[in-house]
Amino acid sequence: MMEYTIKELKNWNEKIEKIINEKGLNCYPQEFEVCNYEDMICYEAYVGMPSHYPHWSFGKAYEKKKTLYSYNLEGLPYEMVINSDPCIAYLMKENTLLLQILTIAHVYGHNDFFKNNRLFKVGTNAKRTVEKFKNHGDRIREYIKDPTIGYQRVERILNAAHGIRYQINRVIGSKEMSNEDIKKMLIDKYNKKIKKADTKEKREKIKYPNLNKIPLEPSEDIMEFLINYSDLEDWEKDILDIVREETKYFIPQIETKIMNEGWASFWHYKILNELNLPQELHLEFLNRHNQVIKPFMGGINPYYIGFKLFENIEKRYGIKKIFEVRKLERDQSFIRKYLTEDLCMEMNLFEYSKKGRNYLIEEISDKEGWKKIRNTLANSVGMGAIPIIKVTEVKNNTRTLILEHVYDGRELELTYAYETLKYICILWGSKVELKTIIDEEEKILVCSEDKKIVIK
Amino acid sequence: MTIFREFDSKGRDRSAEDRRRHRELIEDSIKKNIGDIIAEESIIGKSKKKKIKIPIKGIKEYKFIYGKNKPGVGSGDGSEKRGDKIGKEKINKGKEQAGNNEGEDIYETEITMEELIDYLFEDLDLPFMERKKFNEIESEKKFKRLGYQKKGIKPRLAKKRSLIEKIKRKKASNRGKDDEDEEERFPFKEDDLRYHHLRTDVKRESNAVVICIMDTSGSMNMTKKYLARSFYFLLYQFVKRKYLNVEVVFVSHSTTAKEVNEDDFFHKGQSGGTYISSGYNLALDIIEDRYNPSIWNVYAFHCSDGDNWREDNQKAVKSAKILCETCNLFGYGQINTGGYRPSSSIRSEFSSKVKYPNFSVATISGKEDIIPALKKLLSKEKELME
Numbered sequence: 063m064m065e066y067t068i069k070e071l072k073n074w075n076e077k078i079e080k081i082i083n084e085k086g087l088n089c090y091p092q093e094f095e096v097c098n099y100e101d102m103i104c105y106e107a108y109v110g111m112p113s114h115y116p117h118w119s120f121g122k123a124y125e126k127k128k129t130l131y132s133y134n135l136e137g138l139p140y141e142m143v144i145n146s147d148p149c150i151a152y153l154m155k156e157n158t159l160l161l162q163i164l165t166i167a168h169v170y171g172h173n174d175f176f177k178n179n180r181l182f183k184v185g186t187n188a189k190r191t192v193e194k195f196k197n198h199g200d201r202i203r204e205y206i207k208d209p210t211i212g213y214q215r216v217e218r219i220l221n222a223a224h225g226i227r228y229q230i231n232r233v234i235g236s237k238e239m240s241n242e243d244i245k246k247m248l249i250d251k252y253n254k255k256i257k258k259a260d261t262k263e264k265r266e267k268i269k270y271p272n273l274n275k276i277p278l279e280p281s282e283d284i285m286e287f288l289i290n291y292s293d294l295e296d297w298e299k300d301i302l303d304i305v306r307e308e309t310k311y312f313i314p315q316i317e318t319k320i321m322n323e324g325w326a327s328f329w330h331y332k333i334l335n336e337l338n339l340p341q342e343l344h345l346e347f348l349n350r351h352n353q354v355i356k357p358f359m360g361g362i363n364p365y366y367i368g369f370k371l372f373e374n375i376e377k378r379y380g381i382k383k384i385f386e387v388r389k390l391e392r393d394q395s396f397i398r399k400y401l402t403e404d405l406c407m408e409m410n411l412f413e414y415s416k417k418g419r420n421y422l423i424e425e426i427s428d429k430e431g432w433k434k435i436r437n438t439l440a441n442s443v444g445m446g447a448i449p450i451i452k453v454t455e456v457k458n459n460t461r462t463l464i465l466e467h468v469y470d471g472r473e474l475e476l477t478y479a480y481e482t483l484k485y486i487c488i489l490w491g492s493k494v495e496l497k498t499i500i501d502e503e504e505k506i507l508v509c510s511e512d513k514k515i516v517i518k
Numbered sequence: 519m520t521i522f523r524e525f526d527s528k529g530r531d532r533s534a535e536d537r538r539r540h541r542e543l544i545e546d547s548i549k550k551n552i553g554d555i556i557a558e559e560s561i562i563g564k565s566k567k568k569k570i571k572i573p574i575k576g577i578k579e580y581k582f583i584y585g586k587n588k589p590g591v592g593s594g595d596g597s598e599k600r601g602d603k604i605g606k607e608k609i610n611k612g613k614e615q616a617g618n619n620e621g622e623d624i625y626e627t628e629i630t631m632e633e634l635i636d637y638l639f640e641d642l643d644l645p646f647m648e649r650k651k652f653n654e655i656e657s658e659k660k661f662k663r664l665g666y667q668k669k670g671i672k673p674r675l676a677k678k679r680s681l682i683e684k685i686k687r688k689k690a691s692n693r694g695k696d697d698e699d700e701e702e703r704f705p706f707k708e709d710d711l712r713y714h715h716l717r718t719d720v721k722r723e724s725n726a727v728v729i730c731i732m733d734t735s736g737s738m739n740m741t742k743k744y745l746a747r748s749f750y751f752l753l754y755q756f757v758k759r760k761y762l763n764v765e766v767v768f769v770s771h772s773t774t775a776k777e778v779n780e781d782d783f784f785h786k787g788q789s790g791g792t793y794i795s796s797g798y799n800l801a802l803d804i805i806e807d808r809y810n811p812s813i814w815n816v817y818a819f820h821c822s823d824g825d826n827w828r829e830d831n832q833k834a835v836k837s838a839k840i841l842c843e844t845c846n847l848f849g850y851g852q853i854n855t856g857g858y859r860p861s862s863s864i865r866s867e868f869s870s871k872v873k874y875p876n877f878s879v880a881t882i883s884g885k886e887d888i889i890p891a892l893k894k895l896l897s898k899e900k901e902l903m904e
Contacts, residue, residue: 068522068524071522072520072522075520075522079520091519091520092520092521093520093521093523094520094521094522094523095523095524095525096522096523096524096525097524097525098525101525104531104532104533107533108532108533112532116535116536117536118536118539118540118543118577119536119540119579120533120536121533121535121536121537121538121539121540121541122536122540122577122579124533124536124537125537125540148521152525155524217539224579224581225579225580225581226581226582227581228581228582229582357593358592358593359592359593359594359595360592360593360594360604360605361592361593362591362592362593363593366593409593410593410594410595410596410598411591411592411593411594412591412592412593412594412598413589413590413591414589414590414591414592414604415587415588415589415590416586416587419606420603420605420606421603421604421605421606422601422602422603422604423598423599423600423601423602423604424589424600425600426594426598426599426600431600435591438589438590438591439591442588442589442590442591447584448581448582448583449582449583449584451582467582472584472585472587472588472589473584473585473587473588474582474583474584474585475583475584475585475586476585478578478580478581478582478583479582481578481580482580482581482582485580
């Protein structure tokens with residue numbers, strides 16, 4: 063069935079590795095696993111980790127992918143790469159020989175990116191990836207097996223935890239401050255203000271910080287807050303911790319989707335052009351490559367944008383520069399710094415928004431419009447696509463948890479917000495309130511202890 | 519050193535358990551929406567095997583996401599101009615705005631009416647009820663075919679089978695011969711003939727009639743009828759499960775009653791006042807004429823908004839009592855929707871004055887009340903059996 067042998071793949075791989083070393087890519091040791099179509103879908107559903115803990119959402123992901131593929135609504139995945147050391151990649155057996163060669167080259171691009179990009183270096187521990195997922199899976203399976211806990215209670219907590227999995231600290235590499243640190247910082251701030259105030263009146267206006275407040279400072283890490291301050295049982299907090307750890311592992315990938323795919327596409331293109339492919343394979347390569355980096359009309363193809371940007375940076379600043387960019391940036395800064403007027407025009411980027419029931423084009427890439435388009439795109443990529451919700455305080459008398467949506471002009475989708483509040487309510491155990499803005503008016507969504515929602 | 523290996527799952531299906539659980543959650547979601555689904559279906563004449571498509575909202579994974587007012591960026595072909603319309607929000611008629619940019623997961627599942635009802639009754643948690651407690655007549659009309667036999671009577675000749683036997687014999691007798699003479703006649707022999715082997719089945723035939731009585735006076739609007747219809751539909755399905763032969767009678771009434779067909783029952787309104795007793799009396803007449811309670815199991819149910827004219831209350835209670843004595847089960851469903859509540863309702867009259875173990879009163883204010891009301895009615899039957 064395979065139109066190639068493993069031996070052939072190994073030969074091509076050797077040639078590819080040679081080019082990689084010449085070009086200065088710096089990769090983890092690489093492991094390829096050749097698997098069939100169904101195993102591939104399964105790997106995709108379980109984020110590449112077969113030892114992952116069980117949850118119905120992975121079953122759903124599997125069914126959804128399979129449906130999309132079988133109706134041809136989505137292209138089959140050629141590969142899947144794991145940020146681990148050694149780097150693990152899955153190749154789909156059904157691929158043609160050319161696709162395997164292209165994919166192998168592409169995988170090395172990701173591998174290098176994982177190893178060198180700042181977010182991955184600081185935010186993840188590639189050596190321990192596989193072990194960590196296995197450990198998480200084992201812990202959750204143990205809770206399921208525990209007769210005093212069982213599947214349903216585990217599922218209940220997982221459902222809720224998945225609902226707020228992205229509500230964690232999103233700045234990678236920021237120092238995690240202990241409560242003592244924060245207290246000290248608040249007092250220092252107070253002292254500085256007092257020093258600055260030159261009259262007694264002004265001094266009286268400055269309040270001494272409330273050092274018993276929970277949390278001391280508003281925090282976007284709702285997961286961590288619940289682990290520290292809720293009345294959940296230890297095993298429940300452990301589940302929150304597992305989900306939080308896993309999300310932390312994925313944030314660098316979310317934050318660099320465009321760069322990562324752009325980088326890998328940039329390299330597979332360069333490498334395959336240097337492989338001296340037989341003419342037939344070369345034609346297939348050009349064809350496939352063009353499919354991969356084809357713009358999505360009305361949408362964003364990360365492969366396309368990323369590829370174009372890296373190509374442009376190389377042209378303008380030389381090859382050394384792109385290595386620096388892949389090391390330091392994430393999608394937001396990448397786009398802000400390197401998406402130029404010319405590129406916007408070349409890619410015909412436009413901005414749209416909803417007016418009434420219609421989606422209308424707001425801006426097009428010309429002299430006036432391109433900057434706004436660039437900024438909108440930069441703000442909506444990566445974690446920018448996920449609303450920031452902060453825990454601001456716990457009301458002493460009622461234990462009501464007060465949350466605040468950090469509004470930037472984008473409103474929350476309310477049906478989703480209601481259900482997510484219910485999840486938080488399950489974990490917190492008392493009333494939860496969320497301040498937000500709807501139609502330019504301040505509103506409070508209240509979720510009572512018995513999970514009824516009202517808007518005030 | 520780069521490693522290549524071939525993966526072999528050895529037939530192990532990693533995702534099987536999570537998929538099973540996901541499907542289970544979908545089934546739960548079907549059950550929860552069942553009231554919605556059946557309200558759309560016509561009561562009679564639908565084959566059990568008919569497949570209906572029901573859209574099931576996928577089991578959503580809720581999280582905080584941005585709504586529709588967020589701006590987006592896309593690639594174009596250069597022909598775009600400011601103000602161009604590029605798309606329209608999808609509107610789900612009547613319902614809350616559906617959809618978001620996350621993409622709604624809608625699974626369209628095809629299930630048969632029978633499966634749907636199975637889900638429902640599984641949910642109702644009814645014990646298996648034996649038929650014997652109900653009225654039955656023995657009939658020998660049922661025949662069961664049990665293969666073939668060599669002896670038999672003419673009307674039971676199995677022609678196809680006999681022909682097969684003849685062909686078999688012909689083939690066997692031609693074996694070994696060099697040339698087959700096509701012209702040669704090859705008649706049937708006694709031995710070729712096969713007859714159907716029948717067994718007369720002493721079948722207990724059980725008959726039931728569902729009498730749907732509905733107030734179609736001016737105050738019963740479409741919403742109320744819609745609720746009544748869903749209720750009748752389920753009751754009919756339930757009765758159909760237990761009896762071989764089920765008939766349905768529709769009686770609509772205002773101040774006078776008449777028997778109508780299904781379509782008129784649900785779609786034709788009458789104006790004027792309400793005498794509930796008129797509907798009950800007509801139902802009793804129909805039972806006497808056509809559905810002798812010693813042969814028929816009678817289920818009667820009446821839906822009204824309770825707005826009976828006061829001078830009729832007395833009569834209505836009296837007729838209700840007779841219905842209780844005549845029917846297996848008799849139920850009254852008061853449909854309250856919206857703010858208007860009649861000052862004196864027949865419901866309280868019934869509750870205080872009609873005390874029969876096979877009588878049930880339910881209040882239906884919305885489709886979520888239908889299944890509990892049915893449950894209540896059917897639990898009466900369960901009690902009666904015990």
